[in-house]
Amino acid sequence: MTDILQVAAIYGPSQARLEADYTVHRLWQAPDRGAFVRDVAPRIEVLVTTGGAGAARALIEQLPRLRLIACFGVGVDAIDLAAARERGVAVTNTPDVLTDDVADLAIGLMLAALRGLATADRYVRAGLWLRANMPLQTRMSGKRLGIVGMGRIGQAIARRASAFDMSIAWNGPRPKDLPWRYEPDLLALARSVDVLVAACPGGATTRGLISRAVLEALGPGVFVNIARGSVVDEAALVDLLVTQRLGGAALDVFADEPRVPEALFALDHVVLQPHQASATRETRGAMGQLVLDNIAAHVAGRPLLTPVN
Numbered sequence: 506m507t508d509i510l511q512v513a514a515i516y517g518p519s520q521a522r523l524e525a526d527y528t529v530h531r532l533w534q535a536p537d538r539g540a541f542v543r544d545v546a547p548r549i550e551v552l553v554t555t556g557g558a559g560a561a562r563a564l565i566e567q568l569p570r571l572r573l574i575a576c577f578g579v580g581v582d583a584i585d586l587a588a589a590r591e592r593g594v595a596v597t598n599t600p601d602v603l604t605d606d607v608a609d610l611a612i613g614l615m616l617a618a619l620r621g622l623a624t625a626d627r628y629v630r631a632g633l634w635l636r637a638n639m640p641l642q643t644r645m646s647g648k649r650l651g652i653v654g655m656g657r658i659g660q661a662i663a664r665r666a667s668a669f670d671m672s673i674a675w676n677g678p679r680p681k682d683l684p685w686r687y688e689p690d691l692l693a694l695a696r697s698v699d700v701l702v703a704a705c706p707g708g709a710t711t712r713g714l715i716s717r718a719v720l721e722a723l724g725p726g727v728f729v730n731i732a733r734g735s736v737v738d739e740a741a742l743v744d745l746l747v748t749q750r751l752g753g754a755a756l757d758v759f760a761d762e763p764r765v766p767e768a769l770f771a772l773d774h775v776v777l778q779p780h781q782a783s784a785t786r787e788t789r790g791a792m793g794q795l796v797l798d799n800i801a802a803h804v805a806g807r808p809l810l811t812p813v814n
Contacts, residue, residue, distance in 0.1 A: 529553075695719045696722045727754060
C-alpha cells in the first residue's frame, strides 16, 4: 500500500477515504515532527498538504522516494515548486471546483461592506434599533469595480458583479480577450473605482502588490481581499483603516493566519472572515475528491488530472 505523509488535515469524508485506501502518516499530530519525518521518510511516495500548510524545500529534500505533492487547495504559493521541480516531483492542486464559492463570497463581502450587514447585525443585537434607526449605508448597484487578477475567480466575480450593473475594470500582468476594460496601471485602477478586489495568486511575484500607494489611491473606496494576505501591505492597510483614510475593507485572508490584527476588531467599516471563501461542504468535498483522484492516477500510472508543474 502506498505510503503518504500528510502535512495537514483535509475535509473529513475525504480524509476517511484517504486513510482507507493508503497508509497515511499524520505529520500534524506528531509531537516531534523532525523525528517523525526521519522515521517515515524512506517509505513516503506522496505528500498531501493544503494551500496554507504548503511544503517547504527542507521537507521535500528529506523524502527520497517522493513523487507527488497533492495540494488540497488552489493556491500553491506555500509549496516550494522549484524544489519539487529539481527533484522531479509532480505537484497537483484543486482548481475550478472552488471558483464559484470564492466568487460568491467576494460578492457577499462587497455587499456586507457597502450595506453594513455585519454592523447592522450587531446594531440589532445590542438593542440600538430601539433607540434610533441605523445610519444610512451605500448602494452597491452601479458602482465601479476593479479586480486585481483576472483568472478563473476574477472572471467569476466579474460575471456576478455584472448582474449588479457594476462597471468593471481589471489589472493583471497581461491583457486578455475579455469583455471588461483592462487597466495596466494598478494605481490608475485604484483611483478610478469604488471597490477594489484582490483575486490574484499569492507568492513572491504578488507579495505587497496592493501597496500603501494603491490603498491611498483607492481612498474612500472599499478594499476586498479573497486572494492571500501576502498580496497586500497589511501594516499600511491597518493604518489607513484605523485613521479612516480608507473607506472600508472586507477581508477573508491575512498575513499571519489565524492571527488577525487586533486593531481591526473595533472598526465598524471593516468586515472580517476566517479564510472561509471555499468553506462549503459541497466545495470541500469536491476538493477532497480531486486530491484522491490525482493520487489514484499517480498510483495507477495515469496522467494527473490537475498538474501544476
